[in-house]
Amino acid sequence: MGTYRKMSNTVVGLLFLAPALLFFVLFIGEPVVATLYLSFTKYNVITPAKWIGFDNIKHLFADDRLWLTYGNTLKYVLILTPMHAILGLLIALAVNRNIGKGWKYLYRTIFYFPVLATSAAVAVAWQFIFSKDFGILNFLLSKFGVSPIAWMQSPQWVYVAVAIYSFWKFIGNAFLYYLIGLQSIPAALYEAAEIDGANKTQRFFSITLPMLSPTIFFVLVTTLIGATQIFDEPYLITSGGPGDASRSVNMYIYEVAFQHHEMGYASTLSLSLFLIILCVTVFQFSISKKWVNYERD
Template identity: 75%
Template sequence: MTRNRTLWDAIAGYTFLAPALLLFAVFIGEPVVVSIYLCFTKYNVITPASWIGWDNFRQFFQDGRLLEMYGNTLKYVLILTPLHAVLGRLLALAVNRKIANGWKYLYRTVFYFPVLTTSAAVAVAWQFIFDTDFGILNYFLGLLGINPIPWMQSPHWVYLAVAVYSFWKGIGSAFLFYFIGLQNIPANLYEAAEIDGARPLQRFFSITLPMLSPTIFFVLVTTLIGATQIFDEPYLITGGGPGDASRSVNMYIYEVAFQNQDMGYASTLSLSLFLIILLITVFQFSLSKRWVYYDQE
């Protein structure tokens, strides 16, 4: 009787999962398999794919531009991941203080609103902000006696311009995750700590950080993956320029696939990016066992 019930429970479970599994297979699984196949072909959409073996992989290791693209992407990762992980947490801690609920709703709306805006529309505004001659940012810097900075024309400043725009556009997501995580920390833990005489700093390191560690881990993983796949920000703000100074790997994949019409090599580039993200994510999960605290009891 128990075995039959377990069998029917399993059938019922898989029946409910079937639509999601079907969608996953059609829209994610099948494209991944096709992409791996295209890595061994020459395909330009117009003509049928022709098998070329390992030629795309040889081109991958001989591509002189690719190293710069990965270097640019690494810079975005090193800039954006700490910004979102740290400043998003600070904003959440500030809003989570004992303030009126009306102000909390206002702050949450202000911080999260940029996430809801259309990237292309706000990118136009940010291009004017970063304009060397007429931009409002250089105007205020000029009031401080600082010479105009070529934000979008200098290979040394372009990363900061893209990072500032990306931070403004995406910090709301990290903030919201942290804020929800803080809201879910049981209040009785803080009450018990206060009774025991724990100071605010002690409560932060002994209660807040450990209980918030799953959220911190989630934000780190998703932010790092998002920064590695960055496309909208450099594409809309700088177009990858000057030269290739701000061009990310995702932008290069887009260029190879849709401008050069080389789907085979673009698939090879996509596979390399996927494997790198997979390795980084696996490494993050392996380290998480040492510092992420899941016990909510």
């Protein structure tokens, strides 16, 4: 009877897991296996895939344009990751102060609403904002004596333009994670520290940061992965220009796959990006034990 009940529970459990497993196999597992296979082939969708061994990998290491886009992607990582991680925390700290619930709801809506807006639609508006001759941003800067800036035509300023757009569009994600983390910290800890004579700075470094470290770690991991896979911002705002100055690896993969129809080589590029993200993420988890605090007692 016990064995039958155990088998019955196992079958029921598998039935509950079946939809998720089916989804994983069809939409994650199968594409990963197909990408791995196609990376060793020459395939343009129209004709059958032709096995070419390691030729795509050799092409990858000799592709100067790929390494240029990897350099651009690294710039995005170095700009966007600390920007979202730090500014998102500062905004959450400001909103989490002793203000009324109504104001907190309002600020939450203001900062998170852009995340819900369609990227393509708002990008059109931001292209007008960044326009050198007719943009509202240059108009406002001109009131302070600043000459018109070629936001989308200058190799230096395109990263500033992408960072401004990314801040407006996606800072709400980090902000909301931090705000939830801050509100989950027991108020009794702050009360005890205040009784012991700890000032605001001491309470922040002794209570807030350690208790918020799991959230900070989560934001860093997800933001870094998002910055490494960046596509929407440069594609919609700068189209990768001028030239290839702001073209990311994901944009290059898209170009190779859907404009040049080199699906085999695009698969190899995708795997290279996947391996880099995997290594960076594993490294982040390996060092997280030294500073992330999961204790709540």
